[in-house]
Amino acid sequence: MDFAKLSRVNINLLVTLQALLKERSASMAAERLNLSQSSISKNLSQLRHIFKDPLFHRTAHGLTPTAFALSIEPKLSTAIEAIESLFTQNDFHLSEYKGAFRLSMQESAFEFITAKLLNNLLTQAPGIRLDTWFKDTLSLEHLNQGLLDFVILPHDVGQTPNLGNYLNSHELYRDHLVCLVKDNHPVLKEKWDQESYLNCRHIHVRDNELGTPIFDQTLARRGLERDIAVQVPDFHSASSLCSQSDLVFTTSSTWAAYSCKVRHLTELSMPLPSSDVVYSLIWHQRSESDKAHTWLKEQIIYAATNLVATA
Incomplete structure (x- = not known):
């Protein structure tokens, strides 16, 4: 351990860096630490010299951390929490x-x-x-x-x-998947099976983060596909549209039970094999x-x- 090198690092600089990472704003970091913006700027300049990295880029929306700054944030938080624990009581009320x-x-x-x-x-x-x-x-x-x-x-x-x-x-x-349809949907008078399910048009809750659901991937491997008529960003919108149209909403049983209580919807079993949610x-x-x-x-x-x- 290079104690001589560590001795040249002011703890205030690390606290400033953590505040900047949390706030993404020099003015808000200054307010958080009860310092002037000029002090924050001076500390940031020293931090850039120490780490040999710009640490932040200024944008119209504030400060954007560099990849390096984000990579050291977990270690920085752990280090500051460890230092803080030296001066605080262990009790948490x-x-x-x-x-x-x-x-x-x-x-x-x-x-x-x-x-x-x-x-x-x-x-x-x-x-x-x-x-x-x-x-x-x-x-x-x-x-x-x-x-x-x-x-x-x-x-x-x-x-x-x-x-x-x-x-x-x-x-x-x-949870497991089920289907929702409006209370007077035509399929309620017919046999509910794979064929009737795939003959219907469907509502899908979009999730850009996860991509195509495993359920649809499984259908594709069998050469099958749902006819997605509408994609929506949230479950409430899907349930609302489902209650006012002939569209089918495939969702979790817990959400289906809730939706049936607050809207004119009927729950049907999933007529195809599916994985849990x-x-x-x-x-x-x-x-x-x-x-x-x-x-x-x-x-x-x-x-x-x-x-x-x-x-």
């Missing part, structure tokens, strides 16, 4: 905690997981704040960039998302030592466990 968490998910996860645990979270940690987005707005890349704390991602079994080197995941629960909780390694983050992760996992138990 939920009732006194004040902080924000950023979660991204599909509506199905919001309805069945987040909404169910919300009251418990606010009771245990009344100072907590949750900022939520739908997955088509912010997702895995934003988790890598530090703009999110968690992503709840639905995907087919066998359709594992590319998590890279710094993202961890935990399977929350599994998996809901995975994903987070970045930078948060592994954060006690508040670990607590919230455990609450989400517990809520999903209860969902399975009561299904």
Whole structure:
């Protein structure tokens, strides 16, 4: 270990770098650290010299980290948390905690997981704040960039998302596919089988991150194909269109049960072989030592466990 080299690195510089990585803005980093913007600029200049990398590029939307800056962010967070632990108490009191968490998910996860645990979270940690987005707005890349704390991602079994080197995941629960049609759909008077399913036109929830569903890939290998009439970005839109048309919506049984309660829809079994849908909780390694983050992760996992138990 080169102690002489380490001695020339000011901890304030590393704290500035972490703030810039989190805020993506020199002015917001200055506000966060209670420093002037000129101090932030001076620290950034020294950091660029130390790391021999520009670290950030200025854009119309703020500061964009370089690939090198993103690559050292997990190590930087771990190092600063370790230094901070030298000067703080080990006790973590939920009732006194004040902080924000950023979660991204599909509506199905919001309805069945987040909404169910919300009251418990606010009771245990009344100072907590949750900022939520739908997955088509912010997702895995934003988790890598530090703009999110968690992503709840639905995907087919066998359709594992590319998590890279710094993202961890935990399977929350599994579900199976069913079909939704409007209450007076013509197929309800006929035999519901593979032929009638493929003769219908369909609604599909688009997911640019995962690509073609395993279900459709399996159909293609058998020389079959669904007739996708409409693609939509979210489950609510799909259910709404399904209830007002002759289109079929293939979705999870949990979402189908919910949709049938709030719309004029009927659930039908899936007449073709299909894989289960998996809901995975994903987070970045930078948060592994954060006690508040670990607590919230455990609450989400517990809520999903209860969902399975009561299904």
